[in-house]
Amino acid sequence: MPATLPKTKSKTDCPQTNFSQNSKALDSFAPHILDWFADNGRHDLPWQQHKTDNPNPYIVWLSEVMLQQTQVTTVIPYFQRFISSFPTVQDLANADWEMVAEHWAGLGYYARARNLHKGAKQLVEIINKTGNFPQTVDDWENISGVGRSTAGAIVAMGLHGYGVICDGNVKRVLTRWAGIDGDITKSATNKQLWALAERLTPAGQSGEFAQAMMDMGATLCTRNKPACLLCPLQNDCIAHQQGCETAYPVKAKKQPKPSKYSHVLLLSNPQGQMLWLQRPESGIWGGLWSLPLHFLKKESVQKTQGKKVLATANDDKTYEAEFTVAEQIIDAYLEKHLNKNLNKSLSDITTHKQPFDKDTIKHTLTHFHWYLMPITITLDETQTDELSKQLAKADIVFIWCDDSHAKSLGLPKAMLKVLATL
Numbered sequence: 001m002p003a004t005l006p007k008t009k010s011k012t013d014c015p016q017t018n019f020s021q022n023s024k025a026l027d028s029f030a031p032h033i034l035d036w037f038a039d040n041g042r043h044d045l046p047w048q049q050h051k052t053d054n055p056n057p058y059i060v061w062l063s064e065v066m067l068q069q070t071q072v073t074t075v076i077p078y079f080q081r082f083i084s085s086f087p088t089v090q091d092l093a094n095a096d097w098e099m100v101a102e103h104w105a106g107l108g109y110y111a112r113a114r115n116l117h118k119g120a121k122q123l124v125e126i127i128n129k130t131g132n133f134p135q136t137v138d139d140w141e142n143i144s145g146v147g148r149s150t151a152g153a154i155v156a157m158g159l160h161g162y163g164v165i166c167d168g169n170v171k172r173v174l175t176r177w178a179g180i181d182g183d184i185t186k187s188a189t190n191k192q193l194w195a196l197a198e199r200l201t202p203a204g205q206s207g208e209f210a211q212a213m214m215d216m217g218a219t220l221c222t223r224n225k226p227a228c229l230l231c232p233l234q235n236d237c238i239a240h241q242q243g244c245e246t247a248y249p250v251k252a253k254k255q256p257k258p259s260k261y262s263h264v265l266l267l268s269n270p271q272g273q274m275l276w277l278q279r280p281e282s283g284i285w286g287g288l289w290s291l292p293l294h295f296l297k298k299e300s301v302q303k304t305q306g307k308k309v310l311a312t313a314n315d316d317k318t319y320e321a322e323f324t325v326a327e328q329i330i331d332a333y334l335e336k337h338l339n340k341n342l343n344k345s346l347s348d349i350t351t352h353k354q355p356f357d358k359d360t361i362k363h364t365l366t367h368f369h370w371y372l373m374p375i376t377i378t379l380d381e382t383q384t385d386e387l388s389k390q391l392a393k394a395d396i397v398f399i400w401c402d403d404s405h406a407k408s409l410g411l412p413k414a415m416l417k418v419l420a421t422l
Contacts, residue, residue, distance in 0.1 A: 101410030115145025169217025179238030
């Protein structure tokens with residue numbers, strides 16, 4: 001069981017420090033990390049290339065995109081499924097978007113999947129022209145969805161070249177070790193961290209060093225309970241010397257997440273099939289399939305007599321962007337032909353945390369909490385035909401299907417939650 005320290009001091013208890021590690025500490029950093037990694041690091045991840053003489057940058061690129069804001073244990077089955085279906089970058093580039101979306105469904109942060117598919121096409125174009133993958137960090141940064149740290153990881157681990165990484169795990173290790181107390185969301189601190197990462201990365205083993213740093217942040221130098229007594233850097237770590245490990249990294253306090261509320265329309269035809277829409281490329285769940293949604297104009301929270309209550313936002317641009325053409329058509333049709341005014345349910349919501357009712361599904365995304373209330377509406381044959389014609393006339397991509405067929409589409413996790421309640 002990992003050894004951990006007693007509860008550490010808060011940031012206000014710690015002295016203000018500037019980075020001042022001496023040259024001896026700087027020079028010994030990489031050897032300590034690499035020795036620790038050789039004995040204690042993870043060496044069985046399916047995308048690792050540090051023991052391979054002929055590394056595959058495609059595998060590393062794919063894994064790095066998947067690992068952005070997602071844990072290793074979650075990524076592994078998705079990665080294995082992707083590699084099985086798309087063993088080469090050419091296979092991924094030639095795949096239909098619907099197939100890519102289906103493989104990504106449930107992994108979240110869906111813009112990554114769109115960038116991955118676009119990036120595969122860009123890479124194939126480069127390979128066709130040059131005969132090889134991009135070879136430099138700068139060239140990889142030109143690929144859709146690839147940032148500076150991801151590009152460094154691909155070059156270091158996927159090409160065995162020189163690349164530097166400075167992702168969230170690395171920043172946590174470096175701020176603690178060097179006592180960097182600047183806000184890591186600020187450009188000045190970010191610049192300082194990148195300079196330190198470049199200084200510490202060994203030219204000859206940057207791939208192993210990158211994996212070692214990721215392992216250090218994921219397994220020892222964790223956010224809340226760092227296992228400092230097992231850390232190979234503890235003798236030089238300024239945060240450890242101060243007893244202020246969890247005070248680093250310093251980051252501006254996040255604002256509370258707002259809440260969004262919407263109906264999920266279970267529109268059924270006489271055969272018991274439900275209507276599914278393919279979402280637009282931009283916006284929530286771009287390119288994936290969803291039941292029709294009806295967002296309520298609710299963004300802000302006010303206090304009344306000591307209670308938090310909902311208030312309709314005056315300028316809800318996000319709502320306007322989410323209310324797609326397909327959903328506008330459906331909303332208008334239901335109100336005109338079935339006398340369904342879905343906005344009336346807004347008055348049923350009384351407090352910030354209270355859902356619509358017991359059937360409401362709470363789904364949390366990066367920037368907001370989302371309350372989804374399923375509403376079942378059965379259409380007759382004529383209504384089904386009329387609504388389908390209106391959607392087709394507007395070039396909406398849709399399908400009427402049963403639950404088992406729907407699950408074979410590319411569905412976001414929230415829609416799988418809805419299906420699980422039926």
